[in-house]
Amino acid sequence: MSAIPVAPDVLDPEVAVLPLPDVAELLGLPVTRVHQLIRDGQLLAFRRDNVLVVPADFLTEDGVVKGLPGTITLLRDAGYHPDEILRWLFTEDDTLPGTPIQALRSNRGREVKRRAQAMGF
Structure with a gap:
């Protein structure tokens, strides 16, 4: 089994986070499945x-925020490192308005993905 990839903590200390056992409980999954989602x-x-944590804004009561995995993949494929992806997701963007993660949480994923694709070029 491969190690769980861990990004540097680049987020504001005010950003709410959940330890992996809490993420597992919220998603109704074993913690090993949460490890796999991260891998x-x-x-x-x-x-x-x-403590290994995930930003609370990545989750809803229904699961992982819709569009988040695809956005992470787009940015990774464009060469962005996990710390850069985290920073981008939580950085205010007046044209959205708000942050990309807030836009994903409010079902505005199409615009977020468009921006993520444009960042790759």
Whole structure:
């Protein structure tokens, strides 16, 4: 089994995070399946206070935010590192308005993916 990829913590300390066991409980999955979601690039994780965490905004009561895995894949394929992807997802963009993760959470994924594709060129 391969190691879980861990990004540097580049987010504001105010960004709410969930430890992996809490993510597993919220998603109704075993924690090993959450590890696999991270290895597969559907979620990004980092260490905060020596605990492996995922941003709470990546999840809803229905699961992983719609469009997030595809956006992560687009940016990775364009050569972005996990820390750059995290930073981009949580950086304010007046033209959205809000952050890309807020746009994904409010079902505006098409515009977020368009921007992610444009960043790759």
